[in-house]
Amino acid sequence: MSDKKVLRPELWTPRPVAETIAVYADWADTYEAEVTARGYRTPERLAHALSGFASADTAILDFGCGTGIGGAALRAAGFTCIDGTDITEEMLMKAADRGIYRNTWVSSSDDMGFEAGTYDVIVAVGVVSLGAAPPETLHPLLAKLPVQGLLALSFNDPTLADARYQDALEAACTSLSATTVFREHGPHLEDVGMGSDVIILQRQ
Numbered sequence: 001m002s003d004k005k006v007l008r009p010e011l012w013t014p015r016p017v018a019e020t021i022a023v024y025a026d027w028a029d030t031y032e033a034e035v036t037a038r039g040y041r042t043p044e045r046l047a048h049a050l051s052g053f054a055s056a057d058t059a060i061l062d063f064g065c066g067t068g069i070g071g072a073a074l075r076a077a078g079f080t081c082i083d084g085t086d087i088t089e090e091m092l093m094k095a096a097d098r099g100i101y102r103n104t105w106v107s108s109s110d111d112m113g114f115e116a117g118t119y120d121v122i123v124a125v126g127v128v129s130l131g132a133a134p135p136e137t138l139h140p141l142l143a144k145l146p147v148q149g150l151l152a153l154s155f156n157d158p159t160l161a162d163a164r165y166q167d168a169l170e171a172a173c174t175s176l177s178a179t180t181v182f183r184e185h186g187p188h189l190e191d192v193g194m195g196s197d198v199i200i201l202q203r204q
């Protein structure tokens with residue numbers, strides 16, 4: 001990583017759910033401008049990768065949608081049917097205001113707010129990561145998909161350095177019969193030299 005100042009250097013550390021919500025509620029008004037200014041590339045990389053595996057009219061859930069940057073990238077990649085959810089209401093309201101989501105709702109860490117099998121594709125851009133959703137989120141998220149369903153997610157470099165996330169990914173794939181159909185490292189916050197893996201899993 002370069003020596004340029006990373007936005008919110010305290011961000012990439014584990015924390016309780018209530019603190020996570022407080023961090024993002026406090027950040028909601030400036031989040032998008034700050035990460036955009038730092039060259040946030042993962043959403044467009046993930047949307048581009050997903051377009052090789054899913055048709056444009058597939059119903060997609062943008063899980064942990066934040067202010068809707070991921071939804072906007074999905075729309076730019078041609079996807080037309082996107083719902084969004086997030087545990088932080090202040091972030092979600094900004095996503096809803098974009099007018100690109102079919103439905104939006106506030107979820108909680110123990111209730112994602114939708115039935116298993118509702119979506120063939122779930123996207124989680126920058127969500128299951130240090131400072132946001134914990135590794136234990138991966139199993140229930142993957143379990144929401146039907147057979148052949150896709151989970152497209154990202155792990156940034158600090159998250160890749162914490163073995164708990166990769167371990168949880170492998171455990172969820174083993175227990176729910178999912179395989180990795182795409183995985184590529186590339187720029188995450190380009191301006192600070194931070195990378196991320198874009199990963200697409202498919203249930204078998």
Ligand SMILES: C[S@@+](CC[C@H](N)C(=O)[O-])C[C@H]1O[C@@H](n2cnc3c(N)ncnc32)[C@H](O)[C@@H]1O
Binds near residue numbers: 024069086088125133
């Ligand atoms: C780094 S932001 C990413 C937002 C958006 N996906 C993006 O790419 O800009 C992380 C988001 O995850 C949300 N989040 C954290 N834990 C979550 C959970 N357990 N379920 C749903 N959303 C969660 C936060 O509220 C925050 O909006």
